[in-house]
Amino acid sequence: MRTSFLSFLRRSFFVKVIFILFLVSVVPLLIFAYLTITLSNQTVIDKVKMLNLQVVSQTMERIDITMSRMQQVSSQYGISPSIINLMDSQKNFFNYVMQNQELQRVLDTGKTAIGDIDDIVLYSVESGEVVSSIDAIVPLKQSRYAELIERFEQSNKPFLLVVDQNDSDPFLQNNSFFMRKVSYSNGSGFKGVIIITLPNNALKKTIQNINLGPEGAIYILSSDRKIIASTSSADTFVLNEHIGQLLDSWQQSKRSDQFTLGHSLVSVKQSRDFHEWIIVSEIPNALLSESTHFITKSALIALFVLMLLGLIVSLVIGYSLYNPLKRLKHHMQLIQIGDFTTQDTKYPNNEIGDLGVMLNKMASRLQLLMEDLQKSEELKRRNEIRVLQSQINPHLIYNTLNTISVYATLRDYNKIKSMMRSLISILRYSMENYEQLVPLSQELKYITDYVSMIQLRYDRRIILNLEIEELLNGMLIPKLLLQPLIENSLFHGILAKEDEEGIITVRAVQVSKETVLLQIEDNGIGIDPDRLNALNTNLVQGLQSESIGVKNVWERVRLLYGEQTEFQIHSSANGAIVTIFIPSGKLDYESIDTSSTEERILPNNGTI
Numbered sequence: 001m002r003t004s005f006l007s008f009l010r011r012s013f014f015v016k017v018i019f020i021l022f023l024v025s026v027v028p029l030l031i032f033a034y035l036t037i038t039l040s041n042q043t044v045i046d047k048v049k050m051l052n053l054q055v056v057s058q059t060m061e062r063i064d065i066t067m068s069r070m071q072q073v074s075s076q077y078g079i080s081p082s083i084i085n086l087m088d089s090q091k092n093f094f095n096y097v098m099q100n101q102e103l104q105r106v107l108d109t110g111k112t113a114i115g116d117i118d119d120i121v122l123y124s125v126e127s128g129e130v131v132s133s134i135d136a137i138v139p140l141k142q143s144r145y146a147e148l149i150e151r152f153e154q155s156n157k158p159f160l161l162v163v164d165q166n167d168s169d170p171f172l173q174n175n176s177f178f179m180r181k182v183s184y185s186n187g188s189g190f191k192g193v194i195i196i197t198l199p200n201n202a203l204k205k206t207i208q209n210i211n212l213g214p215e216g217a218i219y220i221l222s223s224d225r226k227i228i229a230s231t232s233s234a235d236t237f238v239l240n241e242h243i244g245q246l247l248d249s250w251q252q253s254k255r256s257d258q259f260t261l262g263h264s265l266v267s268v269k270q271s272r273d274f275h276e277w278i279i280v281s282e283i284p285n286a287l288l289s290e291s292t293h294f295i296t297k298s299a300l301i302a303l304f305v306l307m308l309l310g311l312i313v314s315l316v317i318g319y320s321l322y323n324p325l326k327r328l329k330h331h332m333q334l335i336q337i338g339d340f341t342t343q344d345t346k347y348p349n350n351e352i353g354d355l356g357v358m359l360n361k362m363a364s365r366l367q368l369l370m371e372d373l374q375k376s377e378e379l380k381r382r383n384e385i386r387v388l389q390s391q392i393n394p395h396l397i398y399n400t401l402n403t404i405s406v407y408a409t410l411r412d413y414n415k416i417k418s419m420m421r422s423l424i425s426i427l428r429y430s431m432e433n434y435e436q437l438v439p440l441s442q443e444l445k446y447i448t449d450y451v452s453m454i455q456l457r458y459d460r461r462i463i464l465n466l467e468i469e470e471l472l473n474g475m476l477i478p479k480l481l482l483q484p485l486i487e488n489s490l491f492h493g494i495l496a497k498e499d500e501e502g503i504i505t506v507r508a509v510q511v512s513k514e515t516v517l518l519q520i521e522d523n524g525i526g527i528d529p530d531r532l533n534a535l536n537t538n539l540v541q542g543l544q545s546e547s548i549g550v551k552n553v554w555e556r557v558r559l560l561y562g563e564q565t566e567f568q569i570h571s572s573a574n575g576a577i578v579t580i581f582i583p584s585g586k587l588d589y590e591s592i593d594t595s596s597t598e599e600r601i602l603p604n605n606g607t608i
Contacts, residue, residue: 018314025310033303040299041292049265052281053257055210056218056269060279062206063220067178067275069114070196074159074180077110077122077194084182087124087192100137107133116202118175121145121195122182144171149193152179161275163222175199176228204229215284216264219243223276246280324348328356331363340367377559397423403457415456422453437476439590440468440508447486451504454490462494465505472508472516474589478556482506484549485520485578493524493576516587518580527571536569550578561586 077083083106107120111133114120122131123140130143140146147169152160159180164172175197182192207218208231217232225247232239246261250268253259258267267281334342340363400423407416429446444466455462486504494502507519527535539554554567557580566581 021314021317022311026307029303029306033299037296037299040295044292052267056267056279056281059206060269060271064271064273066116067273070178073110073114074194078180078182103131117196118199119197123149123193125192145195148177163226163228200229207231212283217282219280221278331359335363419453419456422449425449438479440475440477441473443482447482461500462502467507469509476588476590484553489522493522497525514584516582516584521577523575526573526576532571
């Protein structure tokens with residue numbers, strides 16, 4: 001069953017049409033979906049990379065702006081004569097108070113100008129006090145900036161940026177400090193220090209709203225790899241080790257703006273300003289592909305829907321082609337079995353429909369030709385019957401009358417009466433009745449009279465055995481079907497034999513549910529093998545032969561009962577047998593009055 005199904009798939013036009021249409025619709029969709037997914041994903045990834053690099057650059061730009069303002073303010077204050085004068089030591093208390101108030105106002109103004117900073121502090125070497133924009137004025141030793149100022153003095157640098165995340169002092173740990181020396185107006189010496197405090201929380205605010213996923217993070221690092229601010233929640237030790245790996249990879253990539261480390265995309269930007277801080281953004285690849293997953297999923301859903309639509313359209317188009325072809329095939333099958341009357345008017349209005357219309361016209365034409373052929377065959381068969389009659393009548397009448405003349409001379413009136421009765425019956429059957437089909441019983445009555453007359457004519461004892469099943473007496477057969485066969489048995493078999501007694505057996509038997517046997521057997525001299533082979537060959541090939549009667553019988557039987565009819569001729573030294581196998585389904589029957597036929601037809605195994 002599997003082989004037959006595969007064979008159907010290989011040779012089915014409908015399956016091939018569906019397959020081709022489906023390929024035509026699906027292949028472009030697959031190519032389009034692949035290109036869409038690939039290009040869209042790559043575009044999204046490139047866009048995310050670009051945006052991430054922009055975020056890093058913008059974050060660095062904001063930090064640079066803040067640090068630049070800090071530098072500008074510190075530079076202005078560091079060389080401003082008014083600030084330098086305000087840092088002078090005052091002995092008068094009133095002047096001292098006014099001086100400190102003015103310093104706090106100036107520092108507060110600078111704090112406002114910079115923004116994002118926590119405090120601006122001014123330390124005077126002469127007074128030894130630290131003036132803050134938010135704290136009270138205290139001596140250096142009491143100030144929280146004492147350690148920073150001491151470190152700055154030891155560095156002997158004009159300015160210093162201090163980032164100390166590892167310091168135990170929370171104040172130093174949570175802030176970054178920019179310090180600049182204040183020189184005397186003549187530039188001759190060290191008069192004090194300006195300290196600007198930048199809280200790390202302010203830097204963290206610039207990055208805290210950047211969402212890079214639960215595993216992604218952005219870092220603000222000092223030039224010596226210390227973490228100033230971060231969005232990561234990892235442990236400090238683990239984070240420092242990870243930052244070291246990131247920066248090492250950055251160095252190995254020749255300070256590339258973007259590179260891949262493990263399963264993450266890393267973007268790095270280092271300031272070119274004095275602070276040289278580094279912004280590092282780390283995005284896991286899963287976050288990059290998260291956006292592409294939606295595009296891929298949407299594209300696949302659209303592809304599935306379009307493929308389904310393509311399949312439906314292919315089925316509809318294929319069926320619209322297959323259905324009329326199937327109707328056309330069915331119509332041709334009807335014509336093949338001989339049904340020319342069926343007309344199909346439901347063909348579509350296209351090329352296939354044109355074929356259907358042409359097939360209808362062809363069937364109509366064939367029907368007319370078949371009717372003409374049937375009429376011709378009918379006329380031909382009638383003419384053949386007339387030919388048979390013309391062959392029988394003159395010769396038979398001449399011989400019969402000659403025989404009657406002999407019997408009249410001998411005054412054998414019983415034989416004259418018997419011959420005249422048989423002759424009249426034969427002439428009536430052969431000349432007055434031109435019906436195509438007659439019951440078997442009527443044909444047998446004719447054969448009985450014919451054999452009876454031949455027996456009297458040649459003065460030979462001839463036995464006619466009739467082995468007929470009762471139901472087959474009404475079987476309709478072509479008129480004069482058996483006469484040529486009986487005539488051959490008599491003249492070419494029995495009368496040619498020296499024995500005085502001849503036997504002819506006519507059988508009609510239902511050998512199976514599908515087949516009826518009609519057979520004529522004689523005990524004559526048989527048929528010469530060469531002539532028998534030539535006769536069988538001529539019958540199979542439809543060639544002309546001397547046995548016109550046998551050929552006529554075969555053609556009439558085949559035309560009436562179909563190609564399934566079999567015609568066989570066998571011969572031996574003991575006689576010849578002609579057998580006709582007729583399909584039961586092709587036979588028609590006529591009811592026979594048994595009471596009337598018993599007087600006319602010899603019983604089975606009857607003898608004349």
